[in-house]
Amino acid sequence: MEDDSARPATGYPLSNGRHSPPPPPPPAQHAPFGTAYPYGAPPSGTAYPYQAPVFGSAYPQYQAAPTPNQPYYYNRRTLLNRRLFLIFLFSAAIAFSVLFFLWLFLRPHLPEFRVTSLTVSNFNISSQTMSGFWNAKFQVYNPNKKTKISYDAVESEIFYHSETLSRTRISPFFQDPKSMTVLNASYSADTYVDAWVLDGINGDRKHGSVLFDVKLLAKVAYKSRGLWFRRHLLRVFCENMAVGLPANSNSGNFSGGGRACRIH
Template identity: 30%
Template sequence: MAPTNNHRTRCADTRFPRNLILLLVTIFVFFMVAISIAWLVMHPHNPGFRVTSLSVTKFSLSDSHVRGKYEVGLTLTNPNKITTQVELHRSGFLLLYGHEEWHSVDPTQRGQRRVVLEKFTNKSVKVDFEVIDQHQKVVPPVLVEDLNKGVVNFNVVLKVTVRFEAGIWPSKDVLLDVWCKDLDVEFHSQTKDTGKLLGIGKNCSTKNAGGRT
């Protein structure tokens, strides 16, 4: 029996949305492949971070608490040919001697939260910490001894999101931990609650914290 006009119409009506969906999926896959190839060719590098200053005020120790306010001066450098945007998260922590962590509250309270770096440029930014202990910990005796000697070693860790922007292409984000290690701070010999960074500063290292998106 020859197919009726109604049957042919129903088949055509069924094929059209299927073909449309297939076309949209093909376009989407092609678009994503093109984006991936473009970013692979551009291969942007993570910005550089350097500590240029570290000021400590109201620093105090007890058997189980560390208190203090910190202002970290950073220089951010963009090594890429494209615009790079750095967002400083409202979280981070301070390490003493690389094994004890004292979590900070609102490290970008008064500093810039977002820094836009044009290609091959650098900018300076201030990051503020106020350390408040969330849990009691045993303060290592070596910390007390070093404070009495006048020099304490700090490590500062920041979380940042880096956004790469290149013309018409969708932006690309990277979540990083920025590690600024071995920062020797000299404290005032009389009060011992105020200190400043020794030397001319140090470069920080970066570690991928959440994968590229």
């Protein structure tokens, strides 16, 4: 094997027993005018003028520039819906106010009913059959100053306690403000009745009088300044009308004078 020390040394000459540094690179040569790259390649070992990309990313990472503040724009449909909703609320408030003032100033008062007379004639009871004729007279008063009242489908019934004895109809009528109307109602009966009704009437006749009840029903409507409003069913109750009807007589009259009726 040859001795490595015997081989001639190659490389840079020694300087004071040490290797000399490598010579500086030659100066960059400027490319002539018209070439593709106006500058020469950078010397070997020179770093890039920008930051190296982050490991694992394909492209360099750049920080996004801050965006300026954007103005707030309303959505057109949302704005339209809000305006329509406000218009609806405003219209509803106006309509409610108008109806409230109409109700407050034009609110009608119920009519007043009063029985002035009640007579019975040809009254007879045999076995479980009852017959007779009744005649009632009413005064109806309209207390309103500017409201007219119309009465339609007027019916009347006469009772003994809860038992209906007879039913009749009364002609429709109309009342001006602050006016009085007199109604006449005639009833007739020739019908079968329960035993408790006969026993009760016979017992009352021994005391000299029989208590009858009268009810009226009517569909009423109110008119003020050309406007009809508040149509409803009116119920009138005239109760405990004492008719003098002793056992030895078949006729009698209401002995209590005029009496106000309840209205619903």
